[in-house]
Amino acid sequence: MADIQVDRDVLSALHEVMEDNYPELLDTFLTDSETRLRELQKTADAEVLAYVAHSFKGSSSNMGATRLAELCHELELHARDKSPSEIIKLVADIHDEFADVRPVYEAERQRSLTH
């Protein structure tokens, strides 16, 4: 399941680019994502939702979180036209997806630190 959600090729490319800074990148991504999630859960403002989703989408795609990026993209596109309940549902999906992939990044971080 996690392998479809996270593109392993992207991770190995990132590792190669970042070298020693790879764990720092993973950390930054996780911290950053938590901040984004809190921002999404806290607001009903369509503009803020679209902006945060856009930014979250960008970093997710860079980090190989393919499905998370897709969900963020959907929220970015429809923040202005979906009903509040649909928005709440979508934010919850993003939350769940992040919860799903988070262990992958943590494991990756652990692995790179021990090697």
Added chain:
Amino acid sequence: MQPQEPLTILIAEDSAADRLLLSTIVRRQGHAVLTAANGAEAVEVFRRQQPHLVLMDAMMPVMDGFEAARQIKVLAGESLVPIIFLTSLTESEALARCLDAGGDDFLAKPYNQVILAAKIKAMDRLRRLQATVLQQRDLIAKHHDYLLNEQRVAKAVFDKVAHSGCLSAPNIRYLQSPYALFNGDLLLAAYTPAGDMHVLLGDFTGHGLPAAVGAMPLAEVFYGMTAKGYGLAETLREMNAKLKRILPVDMFCCATLLSLSFQRRSVEVWNGGMPDGYLHRIATGERTPLAARHLPLGVLSPQAFNDRTEVHSMAVGDRVFLLSDGVIDTCNAEEQLFGVERLQRLFAANREPDRLFTEIEQALHDFGGEARDDVSMVEVSLLEAAQVNPTAPVYSDSGQSSPLDWSVSFEFRGATLKRFNPLPYLLQLLLEVHGLRSQGGALYSVLAELYSNALEHGVLGLDSSLKRDAVGFARYYEQRNARLEALQDGYVRVHLRVTPQGEGGCLAIRVEDSGKGFDVARVMQRPLDDVRLSGRGVSLVRQLGRNAGWSDDGRSAHVEFIWDALA
């Protein structure tokens, strides 16, 4: 492939993970990295550190990437600071906004290292190209300024040379485009010691400074010889020889030279390669063309050079009009030439002679749309001799060595009479006598008159009555040229005697010739104010000199000049 020189690259990105990732990628490609987390920071970092290139996220808090890009482009001024927008924007409208804000390219997320490297390299090439263009533009501008300054200085020098003459005389009107000289046009005018006026309109081949340099020696010869009293023929020979000697073969000077005599009421013309000038007779409205009969100055060797001039009678108010080929060679958009016919139609349509230049200028403008830089026109009118006030030459010697008691005699024979003009020498000799300097003009006029009478009527046997009308006038000078060419024998003798008289002195001049003489009594009966063309010589001598008289059946003329104590 050439390794890329390291650049300083500003990364403006609000997402910390993306910023870290991108910084690492860019740094690994060998560049120095500056970072900013929003647009306002990006502008501030740019202002402080002036990076070469900017990677800019479009959507950022505080100030978005679009506004930051706009401000950075303003700060960058003329130099190109490429801005690559980092975006996962997909709508074309948003992409268009990036370009509107001054973005030069896009980079989509997720980042691809290879594409990023390629884009940085491409943008760097553009940046360098722009820098080179600016550098070359500045260099060209600098050279241009330098050149203009050189031209200004040269023009100031040339203007001094060209305007040391009498172009401001009341009977001269001229029009020259400001930098005409740098297209080889040259206009000079100066008085002879006798108060005649010499005018030269010249046109050197070529353009720019090379065309203008020949003006200096030409002007020097013109002014120097005119001031000493040389005639057109000697001046022309000297100018031709000088230009021939110093100019490269493909450079020469088309020129028209005029000698306007207010006393004789005539104009002597030599035209080498210039467009027709025109003698406008006000009484009849007729315009006699003064056509080119010779090759330009500086083409022929001194031996082959032809200094033959034409002489035309003039009446007071008549005008001589000269122009450079810039006038008739002005082209319109269809590459047609303005041409002589259009000029002549303007002449015909002209009602007020003083407006002729303006009308020609207007017509050239209407025809060609833009003014050429080598348009020169000059018009010289004949005044009453009394209205002409040539400025007296300034002498710098003290006068202590002025010779006051001497006499000298010359005899000029056949071959010498053909080509040599002794008058400048005689005048120079006489002007060593200080008391004569204030009457230099009259002295020269009288000497010139006596000498030419002795030569033309005496030695050459020409009939002065030929000169009673314009046609006869021209024929007279043709005959003069022909007879002079064929001259074998004969002489003109000039005797000068200077004697002190009290505090002043007296110059006695006697001129004798080998001719047949004339009926002195009949000529002397004519009234002094006779202004007929044929009668002016004798009358002039009698008016300007003292005790004028003729003896030996007219073969010997004498006249005196006296002066009082010098102040």
